[in-house]
Amino acid sequence: MAFEIDGYQPETGVAWSVIVAGLATEILSGIEWADVHNLPLFPWHVAPKGHFVRIAADEISGRRFRAPYAGASGFHHTPPP
Amino acid sequence: MATLTELDEDECSALLRGNHTGRVAFVSGERPVILPVNYVLDGELIVFRTAPGQKLAEIPMRHVAFEIDGTTADGSAWSVLAQGQAWEMTDAIGKAAEALRAIPIPIQAPGDKDHWIAIKVTQLTGRRIQ
Numbered sequence: 001m002a003f004e005i006d007g008y009q010p011e012t013g014v015a016w017s018v019i020v021a022g023l024a025t026e027i028l029s030g031i032e033w034a035d036v037h038n039l040p041l042f043p044w045h046v047a048p049k050g051h052f053v054r055i056a057a058d059e060i061s062g063r064r065f066r067a068p069y070a071g072a073s074g075f076h077h078t079p080p081p
Numbered sequence: 082m083a084t085l086t087e088l089d090e091d092e093c094s095a096l097l098r099g100n101h102t103g104r105v106a107f108v109s110g111e112r113p114v115i116l117p118v119n120y121v122l123d124g125e126l127i128v129f130r131t132a133p134g135q136k137l138a139e140i141p142m143r144h145v146a147f148e149i150d151g152t153t154a155d156g157s158a159w160s161v162l163a164q165g166q167a168w169e170m171t172d173a174i175g176k177a178a179e180a181l182r183a184i185p186i187p188i189q190a191p192g193d194k195d196h197w198i199a200i201k202v203t204q205l206t207g208r209r210i211q
Contacts, residue, residue, distance in 0.1 A: 001113060002106065002112070002113040002114050002115045003115070004104055004115040004116070004117065006102075006104070006117045015189055015190070017116070017117045019114070019115065019116065021112060021113075021114070044083060044158050044210050045083050045085050045210045046083045047085070063190075065189070065190055065191050067189035067190070
């Protein structure tokens, strides 16, 4: 499984991204489930999401760079039509 | 109560056209990789530039996925998923390839990105949560 997050800080003009790679497993057993079911996960969509998936990260990398024009040209999302 | 709406292809295209940062997902060896890129939508092509490296080695002539997402002031969230075959266009011959290489792509990351890759979108889906 590959997992990615990215972002942009308009105040500093810095863009960044983080990549995690690892094996994904569904959490099925009792003790593990007890560990995770109280995590503060708030899916935006409220349909029942009754399965927990864990990615055991064995590689993590990230980068950061100054992108002074990002706010004007790239990182701002437009609203849906 | 949040509701989930499927976006039609025109809405998905409009969102792809209106944004310039997305994430391209591909297989490298046996593993999936996902990386952010700056891109432009040109017709049914998602066009981006890259330097020699993992993306250039693994993406051309393969099936890839491409994702963008965002939120709006009214509190809704959306995402668009494009899938299709990718081609390197750096040395492609013909007027269409030349026109593609003339597209200004708002690249933010440092470094020379002198290779052109185009994803021909064959599947386009999206959803909005309100």
